Amino acid sequence: MxxxxxxxxxxxxxxxxxxxxxxxxxxxxxxxxxxxxxxxxxxxxxxxxxxxxxxxxxxxxxxxxxxxxxxxxxxxxxxxxxxxxxxxxxxxxxxxxxxxxxxxxxxxxxxxxxxxxxxxxxxxxxxxxxxxxxxxxxxxxxxxxxxGLFLLLPVAFAALGGYLRAEDVRRRSVARDVRHAERLDLARDLHDHVAHYVTAIVVQAQAGEQVVERDPATARQLFGNIERTGQDGLVAMSRMVKLLRTDDSSATEATVSPALTHIAELVQQADSVSQRTSLEVADGVDDAEWPPQLAKTVQRLVQEGLTNVRKHARAASAVQVKLGVEGERLIVRVRDDAVGQHKGRSWFRPSGFGMTGLAERVAEHGGELSSGPMPEGGWELAASLPVQGTDRRVR
Structure with missing residues (x-):
């Protein structure tokens, strides 16, 4: 000892x-x-x-x-x-x-x-x-x-204390800003994950309620889809919790899927017989050049766009996810061909957090976000993001 x-x-x-x-x-x-x-x-x-x-x-x-x-x-x-x-x-x-x-x-x-x-x-x-x-x-x-030595010494030490006090205030302010940014980021991620998987579960449950008596086979298939969607949601939430509980060194060693691969999986999950969902990636779109925060923002844009289609455009028969390049900017579009809102019971109350979170994400990267009806019918969620110099959040 x-x-x-x-x-x-x-x-x-x-x-x-x-x-x-x-x-x-x-x-x-x-x-x-x-x-x-x-x-x-x-x-x-x-x-x-x-x-x-x-x-x-x-x-x-x-x-x-x-x-x-x-x-x-x-x-x-x-x-x-x-x-x-x-x-x-x-x-x-x-x-x-x-x-x-x-x-x-x-x-x-x-x-x-x-x-x-x-x-x-x-x-x-x-x-x-x-x-x-x-x-x-x-x-x-x-x-x-x-x-004046015995007058200069106390003044000098008092000034040193005042300087250290100001530095403490500055550090606390920076730490507070960082914690605020982290809380916002976590809130957005939680909303995106929960809204995406829960919306899928609710939509399939609503469909199952309509067909359970006249088409039991389809109802059983929908219930199976609900189970798989719930399992996927639990896995995603567990991954988020694990990421939060591990240190930075462990997080950096984790394998991260390419952004386009993850987007393709989102499109595949949203695709159904009644609502065909497709992905179109233009030449020149290379997710290997995307900074990590840009890749995450693009994934959240597509996820939120598809979730909003499930919520508010149940009449849509086709949904398109388009990724293109205009100059030094990446263009992300999520379109549907719905001619009107769902006329059935209102199962979803707008929280306002989805579009607010997207607007904050896009603004942090110096991009532009728009959402509204298209002249030919349907709805479009679009974002324009600079590919370089996108990470502007406080460190």
Whole structure:
């Protein structure tokens, strides 16, 4: 078993080592009296407070963190007053000074507005007044021309804390944007998968209800199709859950089907005797050149288009999925020849999420989306997407 010292991380070990050196430096020059003992004790308290502050802050105990910083400043001011009234020491208390500066930086970085105002001013004053303990400091060559050293140090550490605070805010903002984008993407995927498979199940169940008495054989076939569609939906949902639960390295090793292959499977699944569905891929369409996000968007466009035909164009006898190229843009069209809406019972209530999700996906890639009736009859869902430079989402 490793000893406690060997288990310490390099960072904390270095901090502990530097703190010990500073305290030993103070101990080597202070007088052997209660004043020297007070100065060393104040150094230990300041370093301990700076080490405890992050833990107390992470625990959500802002009041305790504020009292910790304020207490270290008050004790330092009392020690300075004691030293000033008795004997001038040859050190300002290097351990104490380091602890107060670290504490000042941490307060400026983490404290809420009210505790920040309460703690910062006493800390600034405490650091500035440590100069009163070291009258011989200005006689040293290094510090001879730096009269404002004990004013510049606290200002510099406070500025460092403010900079780190701003960086924390920026990182949280970026992380929040990324999480929001991920939630939107997940919501779209869930809608697309659930709507696609559930719509297929409902449509076949409706058809089975109509033919179960006069054509039992067809009804049995429809029930078999419902079972297979449900199984396919469960497999797709399991694949999504597995992808969410695995790490990035496992996800990157998973085999991804070519986009056109997946689109062909969607078209084949939608094809039926009463509603023929076909796929037309123009020359120049090469899914190998598509970035992953573009391929996913094209698949979702086709999936949502076919799902909407099942929902709202039951009278359609033919559905066409067309992929073409115009310049540097990929054109995706899903057309049907329905002359009117389904006149039976309204089984599907429009959620609005499908087209909203598609519009968001297409907009992220700098594309254009349209949906509406065609002059010759029927309905068309069309999208124009740039093949290059399509992934614009926040990282």
């Amino acid at each position: 490793l000893s406690p010292l060997r288990r310490l991380a390099p960072g904390p070990s270095a901090v502990v080592g530097v703190s010990a050196v500073l305290l030993l430096l103070d101990a080597s020059v202070v007088s052997r009296s209660y004043v020297g003992l007070a100065l060393l004790t104040t150094g230990v308290l300041a370093l301990g407070a700076s080490a405890a502050y992050p833990r107390v802050h992470r625990a959500g105990r802002e009041a305790v963190a504020c009292v910790t910083a304020l207490g270290a400043a008050v004790v330092s001011l009392l020690t300075t007053s004691l030293v000033r009234e008795t004997v001038l020491q040859r050190t300002p208390g290097w351990g104490e000074l380091a602890g107060l500066l670290l504490l000042l930086c941490l307060v400026c970085r983490y404290a809420q507005p009210a505790p920040l105002v309460i703690a910062v001013v006493p800390l600034l004053v405490a650091v500035a007044r440590t100069k009163e303990r070291a009258p011989v400091l200005t006689d040293l060559p290094v510090f001879r021309d730096v009269d």
